[in-house]
Amino acid sequence: MSVRTPDPDPDWTPDAEPPPHPSSTPGWLTDFELAQIRERLPLLYVEAVPVRVDGLGQVTELGVLLRANPLGEMTRTLVSGRVMYGETLRDALFRHLEKDLGPMAFPQLPLSPVPFSVAEYFPLPGISAFTDDRQHAVSLAYVVSVTGTCEPRQDALEITWMTPEEAASDEVCAEMEGGRGVLLRQALASVGGLR
Amino acid sequence: MSVRTPDPDPDWTPDAEPPPHPSSTPGWLTDFELAQIRERLPLLYVEAVPVRVDGLGQVTELGVLLRANPLGEMTRTLVSGRVMYGETLRDALFRHLEKDLGPMAFPQLPLSPVPFSVAEYFPLPGISAFTDDRQHAVSLAYVVSVTGTCEPRQDALEITWMTPEEAASDEVCAEMEGGRGVLLRQALASVGGLR
Amino acid sequence: MSVRTPDPDPDWTPDAEPPPHPSSTPGWLTDFELAQIRERLPLLYVEAVPVRVDGLGQVTELGVLLRANPLGEMTRTLVSGRVMYGETLRDALFRHLEKDLGPMAFPQLPLSPVPFSVAEYFPLPGISAFTDDRQHAVSLAYVVSVTGTCEPRQDALEITWMTPEEAASDEVCAEMEGGRGVLLRQALASVGGLR
């Protein structure tokens, strides 16, 4: 099975405003440039596990995205995306949450910029728990409470809400792309919800 | 100057419902029993730094309580109180936030039960950064975002909202009772707001 | 099966020096006093997962204690014990590590006093993931690297070293007393070793 992180520039679909011209905006890369860099440098990502909480802040549900990969296979994944040049981590996190969950999700970004986990994705398996056949990526992962309505946009077909027990199950873990089942369990552990 | 943690059972003011009879409710202690235990065991507290955040989760203001101590002196302190027998940490945190900030503060309890700091209060100074002349107390400290209106009740006269810069200043730190200026700075550090 | 935290004063076995007389040392309690307090107040504990690491700080093995409980049943548990009056958390952690692992374990206490998890033990199941039929206890849990030789003393019969995979297995988790299998998995998650 081909596992991939989401395309790093997935904002530029027909629905979105067109990207600025690469040569005039240093932060933007052509596909060719990005392909070159991907073989040379680790790329920085942010990743989020959206959750719903009760009145005492306890996580009751976790949101997992269902997505069709380029081969047409269904895989589960998390909110995820690249940090752009000049962009703060908070801005990147907010942008990708809006991109993947829609404008009405109302995410409550974490108070602390320290992630619950740093996931290292390598093209080859065995170096860490995570793989990405396109690149070496390092992802700062956060648990983010959402209070509004989530309507996945773009290539994410659906968001599935799971109880902590379901999210930690071997079945769900096996379906998560790139080894993100481990990330889901680490997220649960960080909020005291791992059983 | 006499520095003290808030009285451990401050709920039982004339405004509150009367406490259950101690002998029939194991979790409640008479003043005499509590005084005895205070010389024998470390007591468990929770403490909170209430904050206001912007749309990206960045802390813009911190709330500090102004209180008159039994000697009539004004001191600054944090939301704080004892964990009762049979009570979860989340319940204790919520109860003390409501007690000190009123019922309309709408605190967003942290997703993680791991505190940003564990403050150890000893009767004698020099053992740690924190002192409490009544007891040995160990306090789990949390940063808590509040979205509503804070109206201090009981013995807290006022809540003062400060910018991160003000809260970290030497002046404010010197006014915090029991060494809590350090806790305020640790809270700021934990949310990336220490400058 | 009866699950219990270790007796809170397990230092005072025939092998150890006798405790000071309670009335002259406020930090020490008679059995009767402790029994009384246990029905009135949450008791503060520290807990440790001893680990061995490789040259890059990666956890290779976790140590789990095998102990016979008062009913003669074998259970697995962690290094654990009560924080005494006037004692710092670091002192308590060191004392219990030495008590349970012997004087040659050479534990490297964590740089940060913030625990990886706060475990709440209640007499009745269902309130949290952890139970202790004797009391309400709140335990600050740490992962501690040990570099020497561990020789369990007192009531711990043996220390078993496990790989991360073994420690996270359902079998081991089911054998841990009071729900500490969850704590073991949280410990693994905190060091990036949960798979």
Add this chain to the structure above:
Amino acid sequence: MSVRTPDPDPDWTPDAEPPPHPSSTPGWLTDFELAQIRERLPLLYVEAVPVRVDGLGQVTELGVLLRANPLGEMTRTLVSGRVMYGETLRDALFRHLEKDLGPMAFPQLPLSPVPFSVAEYFPLPGISAFTDDRQHAVSLAYVVSVTGTCEPRQDALEITWMTPEEAASDEVCAEMEGGRGVLLRQALASVGGLR
């Protein structure tokens, strides 16, 4: 004053073995390529605050590097460097510790891969607490206990050991390049040493 992060490839000094040829080793970049990428992508760094601890794990001293920048000015900085393609964070951290502190420092890498802070460096001031006039860099920062002898190599002239009080002082903070005084205080806060 010109503030800079250490050159991203400082291993390749006359003292070190020559770098592999760029075209045959995808992880290595020519100076020209790196200069191009620096205007397009955030670069990933690791950073370390070396510390000495007492027998209970409490930080007694922090190590700060003294370095001459390209303009011949003396500035203080931390152990720091880029994460290379295909390199784990632990490997990068170990490599830069050895590079800056020498082979006899015997660093004890942290058990947890989660940093105490994520420092965001931007070319322009005001976006975060940190600046780097060469690039947008995101740095994962760790406190690392060292038990051996530190002998700075390469462009670091000297390592200065400071008490927690000295390290947190306004004087030292003002001398740290790129705003790293804040990082030093965050490091202290994370180990309970901020006063």
